[in-house]
Amino acid sequence: MKTKTKKQRILPAGWAGALVLLVTALGGDGATRALEPCPSFRVVRLTGTLLDVRQGDVVVPNEQAILDGVPRAVCVSPTNTSQPTTAVTVADCDFPESFVNVMLGP
Amino acid sequence: MTIPRVAPVLASIVLAACTNDPPACNEPPPLFPATGSSVTVPRMLVTDAQAQRVSISPDRQFLEYTFTRNGVVTTARYALSESQPAPALLFVMVRRPPPLTECNALVGRGPVIDSVEVKRSGVVIGSGRAFFSSARCGHDLTAKAEGQLNGPPDGLGTPLGDSELGWIVGTRLALVSGDEVVVTVVDDAGEPFEVYASHQEVSYDVKLGTLTGTGSLPVP
Numbered sequence: 158m159k160t161k162t163k164k165q166r167i168l169p170a171g172w173a174g175a176l177v178l179l180v181t182a183l184g185g186d187g188a189t190r191a192l193e194p195c196p197s198f199r200v201v202r203l204t205g206t207l208l209d210v211r212q213g214d215v216v217v218p219n220e221q222a223i224l225d226g227v228p229r230a231v232c233v234s235p236t237n238t239s240q241p242t243t244a245v246t247v248a249d250c251d252f253p254e255s256f257v258n259v260m261l262g263p
Numbered sequence: 264m265t266i267p268r269v270a271p272v273l274a275s276i277v278l279a280a281c282t283n284d285p286p287a288c289n290e291p292p293p294l295f296p297a298t299g300s301s302v303t304v305p306r307m308l309v310t311d312a313q314a315q316r317v318s319i320s321p322d323r324q325f326l327e328y329t330f331t332r333n334g335v336v337t338t339a340r341y342a343l344s345e346s347q348p349a350p351a352l353l354f355v356m357v358r359r360p361p362p363l364t365e366c367n368a369l370v371g372r373g374p375v376i377d378s379v380e381v382k383r384s385g386v387v388i389g390s391g392r393a394f395f396s397s398a399r400c401g402h403d404l405t406a407k408a409e410g411q412l413n414g415p416p417d418g419l420g421t422p423l424g425d426s427e428l429g430w431i432v433g434t435r436l437a438l439v440s441g442d443e444v445v446v447t448v449v450d451d452a453g454e455p456f457e458v459y460a461s462h463q464e465v466s467y468d469v470k471l472g473t474l475t476g477t478g479s480l481p482v483p
Contacts, residue, residue: 229437
């Protein structure tokens with residue numbers, strides 16, 4: 158009866174180990190990607206730069222209006238970023254804790 | 264003989280793994296903010312604002328924000344774009360220029376700073392409280408600094424010493440281009456110091472310039 162040498166026993170074991178590592182690496186990578194679904198939308202956020210401020214027919218200087226708390230820039234984004242919505246968030250870009258959520262209609 | 268036997272198996276596994284990759288994502292459609300006029304507004308964009316109303320033009324070029332405060336109706340008009348807003352510069356920072364020497368050698372050294380003020384169109388709009396903006400020499404980061412550094416100039420100062428300092432521009436105030444930062448120094452040691460405008464309490468974002476005594480620097 159033919160007996161296997163030590164080298165003959167180690168080689169298949171080494172190849173099996175390499176295969177396991179390879180499959181784990183490839184499979185693991187694919188699984189990670191599979192868990193991350195493609196985004197439904199590319200959310201577009203807009204920035205508003207203050208043009209002018211009016212009180213009735215009177216134009217208020219922007220500098221004074223900003224000092225009085227009118228945002229010099231507003232950040233505008235859909236309130237719900239996972240599906241189309243009429244809700245919009247308008248925030249003070251400098252102080253985002255100040256914001257309003259508005260439902261826009263025609 | 265082992266390698267030839269394993270090779271086809273290996274090739275088939277690699278092929279299977281590769282062909283099981285999920286397809287690449289296509290470019291998703293854009294989700295823009297809606298257009299039209301608001302009908303309800305539960306929060307406030309401006310302090311004490313009432314009867315707020317927002318409208319966005321159908322082409323998303325303009326936004327109008329109307330509110331009433333103290334009986335006065337105010338309308339602010341904005342030009343919309345997809346550009347990112349510039350970070351707000353909320354702090355003025357002062358530190359020595361590099362290279363910095365050992366902390367022990369800096370203790371008590373000037374400049375002796377009295378105040379930091381922000382002027383807009385020549386009018387002081389901010390002279391906030393000072394804080395430590397670096398923990399390099401054992402100071403507590405963002406902890407209040409000497410009270411003499413706060414407020415308008417009063418002839419009393421504190422040596423910069425081994426500190427790096429920051430001042431809050433003001434309550435809900437950010438620096439804008441054209442503002443002036445005025446640093447008042449009450450000694451004549453002529454020690455140079457750098458002045459910055461910053462977005463955060465521990466960052467040095469926009470260098471306004473280097474002074475060696477009382478002086479003012481414009482915000483670019």
